[in-house]
Amino acid sequence: MKPENIFSALSALRQEGRLRQVQDLRMETASLGVDREGKRYIVFNSNDYLGMTHAKEVQEAAAKAVRFGTGSGGARLTSGAAFELSNLEKEIADFKHTEDAVIFNTGYMANLGVLYALAGKGDVIFSDELNHASIVDGCRISKAETTVYRHSDMADLERLLQTVPCEGQRFIVTDGVFSMDGDICPLPALAALKKDYRACLIVDDAHASGVIGRTGRGTAEYFRMAGIDVQVGTLSKAFGAEGGYIAASREICDYLRNTSRPFIFSTAISAVTGAAALAALRLLKAAPEKYLGRLRENTAYMRNLLTETGVGIAAGDTPIIPVAVGDEKEALATAEACRKEGILLSAIRPPSVPVGTSRIRLTVTAMHTKEEMKKAAAILIRHWRSK
């Protein structure tokens, strides 16, 4: 892009009200943030579902690991192979009931890494139209052909599986919990199609692990079934740290360690980050009811508060609550009005969603108090009604 075109592209974004800026925020607790002016916010757009970022045991584990260095110093196949990361891979595999797991530096890179390495020339990827951007980008960098099916539409997926020619391997890839609306993929139907068409099923559980299923193990546990070949996930949401992972068979994991460029050519996350994620995972494993019980209770409480007053939200089981607004500018204005009153939530608008379906997305965590939720709901409802 020529420099003058960058300038005009920025001006166009500004004019459309779509120019985005980073707004610094320091989290004092898992649900309270403070900006540079000292203004405080109750945060309803964080993915820290279980509040692990501020859990005492997690912070202590990170502090303890800092003596092994603040950075890892290299990629995993060279010097960056901290004990904590291999320990974490074992614990993730155990948590996900798989043979093995591989850690990547982010969930974004995990999706790139798995699609890049597994889906090659002659293969076809069948991808849900609302999949996360990292899956979309993973499809782009793989050498496979990609076909997009309508959101969670199994008839459309089957039609494509029947009609799109494929001489190699078929892959079906989907979010477990979709990040925009918090809806859950239809795993039983996906697993049946995968079997019928001998496809490989990849499910991205970034918003599902530590969130759904009786003990937080994600989509497979939610539906009480097996059948997923590759489970992708992140350490940055329910596990309070950073990094991504895939959990799969030993063969797939070994293959990724040997061929996946995002794994091979990037410096590993540090022992500090690994120790934090490991501590969070162990806390959840030791007392799933404690964390998930509170998350479910808060989710139900907030969903009730909003539905009682007639705010349009889609029914669902997850802590991602989309509030329908429609018009893009109104969604933005509502979020901004809430921000002024100390409530942070997200306006979701094109290009993330189709024109005319803009919404407010509100994410509940286990750490929100009833008072915080009441306050947020009251403020949101007032501004939602005033349109």
Ligand SMILES: *Cc1c(COP(=O)(O)O)cnc(C)c1O
């Ligand atoms: C957040 C998210 C990712 C990216 O994970 P990061 O660790 O933040 O890079 C990938 N997939 C889905 C579905 C997500 O929601």
